[in-house]
Amino acid sequence: MTYQVVLSPDFEKETKIFFKKDPVLYGRFKKTVNSILENPECGKPLRNVLKGLRRVHIGHFVLIYEIDNTNETITFLKFSPHDKAYK
Template sequence: MHQIIEISKNPELGKPLRNVLKGKRRVHVGSFVLFYLIDKKNEIVTFLEFEHHDKAYH
């Protein structure tokens, strides 16, 4: 929950992704990864997935 609050305050906090994940960002939460998108025009953050790191990139 802490990371979600921090992202809502500063959406650029997460690492921008590349290649097939381009346009998405991610932050690590323990052994999990939270993926999200930023809509700067409308000031909206959309949380997409919360997966264990071992499964997140497959």
């Protein structure tokens, strides 16, 4: 199954800042996104208020995304440091 990638507006703002400052982080991010596209269920499911979302750690950062199997899309919602990711 091939999934389409959708980026939230907040996600685009957050990633521009981090990736300009840290190209190594960008490389790790790309590798993680490729593994998510191959196996969307690889991220850990979140609970409570964030139920239905998944997360993957990339260093000290957390990538939060949502899988929509009916429309075959993966929406990347948030990429931020761990202490700010769940707020």
